[in-house]
Amino acid sequence: MKKIYEKPVFIKLESGFMNKFGSSPYYARKIRKDIDGVSIDQLVSQFGSPLFVYSEATLRRRYREMFTAFNTRYPHVTFGWSYKTNYLQAICAIMHQEGSIAEVVSEMEYDKARRLGVEGKDIIFNGPFKSPFALQKALSEGAMVNLDHFDEIYDIERVADAWGKPVKIGIRLNMDTGIHPQWSRFGLNLDSGQAMDAVKRIASGGKIAINGLHCHIGTYILDPSAYAREVEKMVCFAYELEDQFGFKIEYLDIGGGFPSKSRLKGMYLPPEVAISPIDDYAERITDALYRHLRPGDFPRLFLESGRWLIDEAGYLITSVVATKRLPDGRRSYVADAGVNLLYTSYWYKYTIELDREIQGVNEPAVIYGPLCMNIDIIDEGSLLPPLDRGTRLIFSPVGAYNVTQWMQFIEYRPNVVLIGDAGQVDVIREKEDLNDIDQRERLPERLKFDTLDTSHAPTGAVR
């Protein structure tokens, strides 16, 4: 066989730079031949590539680990599954089976939870936009609604007028917990007095009873003590409301934001080192509760963890479809999945594993997706050996947010499968086809045609 000429490349050897296996990074490989005992080969031949794969065992293990961390430290703990992190029915059903209620941030998510069988009383409704219709529906079905802004007060008071009795709601706070940039766009600011102004406004109206406080300080929060500051401020504010206005605060909803083991771009330390165990978070949070709550007072503690619970349970299998040398000498690959499926690759650097042993020296490579879009890069700078067409790359952890933020741009979305506890593989979202893309479109009668007729088209340059 004739050998194809390839321009030689120079790689700076960094002598003495060992990875944790004691070998040079230029020869280290991460190989994965299966997920939960089901081979990558079998998964791809049965369900195609690209393919999202979820591990039920990992999901349940993570859930139980986190729930135990809180439940063994505080008497009234409830998890509210953050639907926007992943609202596939099968995923939500597992969360609900484990005991979680639903946390939704839009009417669409609210409807999705209801259709799945979740009762209104088991739904926390957050978010900056709740239409008057959605509010009225959620409140009348007994959902826990957390107020986001002043204008919503009027919408909720209108519901109270219609009912002829006060409506119970929680209010969402934002505050300085030492996390920067501070998330100040949702809820009412505590430190500036805005939240207190809203409470005064609500109390003077006499139509709304505040029975809960909510706050979500951000996402991927690496510092557990930020939550301790959050809890302290929430508890103090709760007692101000009780003492000054006679409201009874029945729940403290401290949001989510606990970091999964994904690696934020620009992060220096590997996630295994940078991320504290969930027990540390639970310890700080419950310690703050016990220090600031009055004796015998145990309001319900809601947590709305998203990424911590699901990220590690998700994998994306992709295939190399082409290999290319870039003019600057770097090796690049085209994969069959891009930012259309891995939307979060703009911020996170994933672990990439190969489905087979490969000979040759590792080189820094760029992995492009299939989109005709310059920014469709899902990895840059990872050290990879020369990959043949057809090599599978397994990206992880990708369980959080990708399957909700993915986009349909020029490609069909692929199968999503769930590997069950007993090793069974179920499709939980079918690969799309043209009907999914076309079914909402309407072609006006006058624009329909059988075959393309170009006879009357002007010849020559058209301008």
Ligand SMILES: *Cc1c(COP(=O)(O)O)cnc(C)c1O
């Ligand atoms: C997105 C969101 C969550 C989940 O956040 P994670 O960082 O994934 O844990 C929880 N609560 C609210 C209000 C959210 O918007």
